[in-house]
Amino acid sequence: MLTGAAGLLAPTATAPAAPARPELLALIGRTPLARITAALPGPHPGFFAKLEGLGVGGMKARAAVAMLLGARERGELAPGAPVVESTSGTLGIGLAFAGQAIGHPVVLVCDAELEPAMRRLLRAHGARLEIVERPARRGGWQAARIARLRQVRTALPGAYWPDQYNNPDNRAGYASLAAELAGQLDHLDVLVCSVGTGGHSAGMIGPLRRQWPALRLIGVDATGSTIFGQPARPRLMRGLGSSIHPRNVVYRAFDEVHWVGPAESADACRRLARSNFVSGGWSTGAVARVAAWAARVQPGAVVATVFPDGPHRYLTSIYDDAFTTAHGIDPARAATRPVEIPHPTAVEATGWARCRTVIDPLETAP
Template sequence: MTTVVLGTARAAGNRDLLGLLGRTPLARVTVDLPGPQPGFWAKLEGFGVGGMKARAAVAMLLGARDRGELRPGAPVVESTSGTLGIGLAFAGQALGHPVVLVGDIELEPSMRQLLGSYGVRLELVDRPAAEGGWQAARLARLRELLTLLPDAYWPDQYNNPDNTAGYASLAAELTAQLGHLDVLVCSVGTGGHSAGLVGPLRRHWPGLRLIGVDATGSTIFGQPARPRLMRGLGSSIHPRNVAHGAFDEVHWVGPAEAVDACRRLARGAFVSGGWSTGAVALVSAWAARVHPGAVVATVFPDGPHRYLGSVFDDGFTTAHGIDPATAAVRPVEIPHPRAVEATGWVRCRSVTGPPATAPEQQP
């Protein structure tokens, strides 16, 4: 295990920062993905302070404070592949809590530097667990830290209902910005933003269809867990926040498809992002094509800057055997999530939850 100490957050909060949260723009995306498509709406959370997950981070810390689980000035400890870490850095500064994050050595150097610049203490595990991969290894180190920091609070983003509740503001913004919505496409990792959006939006538009977008190698929707190159979506564990019953269908997307979509977005629409953005853009364009006249919307969780050394780097993609030219142009449909192991773009209209024997993540 590698430990990197990059600074300490200010003990005093700055609640004025909370006024910067949200109110992100909505863009119309009509670029070919990979072929012509009538267009969809993308909520650009990368333009918000702290990115999309700042909404969840603030909600989780405020909820814990209200319940007395997080004492004033106490540290916050969480596992992250990066995006929630930025959100927690924002929430920690706003509310006056030092933040300790457990990442892994595959976390990009630029993200390590950025978290350090925000005053976060970062710990990196140096090997994946035999079962559960990097995610399980990070959680194991997190549990050790909780014994060393008895006053620390673990938000447990995978299972914390405040994660979901934090996206009420995002739902309200979409409702105000869109006159109508037929199809919502959401990437799924912790399950927070899909669950947090679909309830309020279906109360407003009862016929709304929800399409989940997962990564190949993720076990959220019944596929076997495998090592995953794509970060920000997918999981090697079974988060309780995922509202399996709310989804009408699920798509698994591979790295080649996500890279190709991200690069097409950057060249033709200017707005782009990382793995999650590419994956949801691809599926949103597909949904707009197969549902003529439907209003389709999705959420781009962050911008492209974190991914300049990966998604947008030819050396990286070549080293990892990713050729955007081989990206699928349409999904392969399977009858059940366990029928075939997805290695590229796969669609399934049968959505199932985790097996009853799936282990829960507890501190």
């Protein structure tokens, strides 16, 4: 019998499906576009940021709804059947929203590093949590969560696993985000995207390049992430990066990739909050740092990015001096420009680094 931190004991322990609330789907999207001019860390011409943290369910509500509706259409998800997914938190909010809107109970496999406030918020939205207490020796927290997820699915016959890292519907969910951005801008030269599952970069770049064929795509990864060919290491930053290679990442679409460390991201988040009022978490800080750099080195270029969420989840981490000190993060010593490396496997990036050679690690591995 399966037990977990949320008290999931058996298939019958899952809450019955509540009635679908399809009217909630009308709340997705139509998020504002902000002009960002805060010094990051110095002056720059400015860039545009889509404020997905101000949307209901956050950025990943778009992907969550697309994955569940796609599964319903294919007959993979029966009406009222439970949905089980692994998450570090952000997709969990989106799935909780999608579960309410479409009418499915949601079970989320999380890990011990998930913030207490996020646990309470997910449970408040009706999700059941399974908490993994230790990372796997290979694959870290992600591998440990997937192993627990398989146990949960065994205990819940008929449960559907969206598999966000490899589900094409994840990418399809961001077509609306691309359409909104295209409608808000007259022109776009550079798009900067954080990369975790690979969903929103892949889902946006196709439609946007059909409108602006010369559009450049810059991927932003976390130090310690293996997505673009670096060695996998324990990562403090959540929301971007991965210990596995998601199939949703469209490597050929990227013109370059940057790896950003916690100091650079935290410094950018705090500067955004002080000077532009809008801010967010690790992904927001990382893309803001790179977008400001792109605007600075390409004068006259129109640069845009996506801020996936807001700052509230990170009040006890990014915005807490005790947390940053305990983890050896000094925002005042954050890098002001990236170090250039010739190839993703040439040197391990321990801080902000840039590479104009983008590889698919699974295709280039011996």
